[in-house]
Amino acid sequence: MDQWWQRSERVMPGGVSSPVRSFRGVGGTPFLVERGQGARLFDHDGRSYIDYVMSYGPLILGHAQGQVVAAIQAQAVKGTSYGAPTTLEVEMAETLVGAYPGLEMARLVNSGTEATMSALRVARAVTGRSLVLKFIGCYHGHHDSLLVRAGSGAATLGVPDSAGVPVQMTNLTLTATYNAVGELEDLFRRRGDEIAAVIVEPVAGNMGTIGPEPEFLHALRRLTTDRGSLLIFDEVMSGFRVGWGGAAQHFGITPDLVTLAKVIGAGLPVGAYGGARAFMEQVAPLGPVYQAGTLSGNPLAMAAGLAQLGIIAQQPDFYQRLSLKVNQLAQGLVDRARHHRIPTQATTVGGMMSLFFSERVPRNFSEVEASNGARYRAYFHGMLDRGVFMPPSLFETVFLSAAHTDEEIEATLSAADEVFARL
Numbered sequence: 448m449d450q451w452w453q454r455s456e457r458v459m460p461g462g463v464s465s466p467v468r469s470f471r472g473v474g475g476t477p478f479l480v481e482r483g484q485g486a487r488l489f490d491h492d493g494r495s496y497i498d499y500v501m502s503y504g505p506l507i508l509g510h511a512q513g514q515v516v517a518a519i520q521a522q523a524v525k526g527t528s529y530g531a532p533t534t535l536e537v538e539m540a541e542t543l544v545g546a547y548p549g550l551e552m553a554r555l556v557n558s559g560t561e562a563t564m565s566a567l568r569v570a571r572a573v574t575g576r577s578l579v580l581k582f583i584g585c586y587h588g589h590h591d592s593l594l595v596r597a598g599s600g601a602a603t604l605g606v607p608d609s610a611g612v613p614v615q616m617t618n619l620t621l622t623a624t625y626n627a628v629g630e631l632e633d634l635f636r637r638r639g640d641e642i643a644a645v646i647v648e649p650v651a652g653n654m655g656t657i658g659p660e661p662e663f664l665h666a667l668r669r670l671t672t673d674r675g676s677l678l679i680f681d682e683v684m685s686g687f688r689v690g691w692g693g694a695a696q697h698f699g700i701t702p703d704l705v706t707l708a709k710v711i712g713a714g715l716p717v718g719a720y721g722g723a724r725a726f727m728e729q730v731a732p733l734g735p736v737y738q739a740g741t742l743s744g745n746p747l748a749m750a751a752g753l754a755q756l757g758i759i760a761q762q763p764d765f766y767q768r769l770s771l772k773v774n775q776l777a778q779g780l781v782d783r784a785r786h787h788r789i790p791t792q793a794t795t796v797g798g799m800m801s802l803f804f805s806e807r808v809p810r811n812f813s814e815v816e817a818s819n820g821a822r823y824r825a826y827f828h829g830m831l832d833r834g835v836f837m838p839p840s841l842f843e844t845v846f847l848s849a850a851h852t853d854e855e856i857e858a859t860l861s862a863a864d865e866v867f868a869r870l
């Protein structure tokens with residue numbers, strides 16, 4: 448195992464394919480996964496972990512769910528990519544259109560990053576404007592224009608902005624504080640007419656889970672409509688996780704464009720963006736906005752995603768039950784921490800949650816940063832030692848799945864009780 452990690456670090460930066468997996472945010476050496484089943488991961492030494500990372504969101508039914516695996520197997524023998532249209536893509540696009548408020552047409556891509564990059568391009572083409580507004584601590588993928596004060600992995604490494612992104616590019620990106628309506632109104636008063644789009648995680652999940660205050664999303668919708676900017680909901684994480692119709696349905700606010708990924712691919716590489724027909728008709732080959740992909744709408748990803756979404760659609764109370772589990776964990780953790788007199792806040796929105804070691808519920812990135820990071824690191828390692836894999840950074844969301852049993856949640860709470868006793 449250690450030998451594998453040494454080999455890994457020799458040939459891959461930080462030993463990983465994506466930074467947060469390196470445990471830089473919490474210290475120590477990551478385990479290498481051998482397999483996953485249900486709510487559990489198994490490493491190369493045969494240790495088992497109750498998994499609350501779940502591939503950072505996609506696995507809402509758990510690891511290696513039987514029907515999802517069967518759908519992938521059935522498709523694999525028919526070929527893995529064609530470079531020609533399939534009925535699977537039609538079914539996926541129809542599913543998204545049927546589920547998401549205001550979504551009339553969708554384009555399938557390979558990742559959340561691609562989805563947000565392309566949605567921005569559409570917004571700029573439609574409005575003829577250049578500026579975009581994002582919120583500090585929201586992450587929208589790693590393309591240049593949005594890799595600005597981007598929370599999540601970047602925040603874990605303490606790099607607010609990435610090297611290698613020319614200032615000329617980020618000059619086109621304005622930033623504002625999440626949940627700060629006054630600041631937003633002021634920005635729009637000064638520069639509203641130059642803003643092509645506001646992109647937002649309607650439930651922030653890349654500074655831990657931070658819900659929107661009710662007036663925040665309403666203000667975004669009102670200001671963008673008034674000034675002719677497009678409102679983009681980045682629901683790569685929240686889509687099909689806080690509910691079937693994402694945060695848009697949950698909060699009753701319809702954006703102009705939406706980006707999706709994670710849950711819609713069930714752990715295979717996927718993404719999608721879409722919106723009103725008038726906007727999406729700007730995309731090539733119908734319109735002048737170029738965007739393409741060799742593997743886009745990949746049949747394996749479509750088969751896996753359709754199987755996962757199909758299972759959810761058959762259970763009218765799916766999200767209700769998921770959020771009950773989330774609340775059971777959140778409340779259980781808070782109760783045990785309070786018992787040991789550790790100031791702790793749990794935030795939950797639907798299937799998303801986070802635990803912060805702070806006196807008050809954080810509402811934005813700087814309040815998350817002000818929470819007790821050293822205590823989070825100790826908590827993370829205490830839990831890992833007891834076979835529970837919590838997110839290896841306080842800026843990441845805790846993900847549960849339908850596969851997490853009451854027994855596993857109880858075992859998690861018992862482990863937490865021991866850990867809190869020693870903090």
Ligand SMILES: *Cc1c(COP(=O)(O)O)cnc(C)c1O
Pocket residue numbers: 557558559560561563586587588589648652653681682683684708709718
């Ligand atoms: C994960 C995430 C992305 C990036 O998606 P990738 O598939 O990792 O490129 C974009 N936006 C949000 C809100 C995300 O959570």
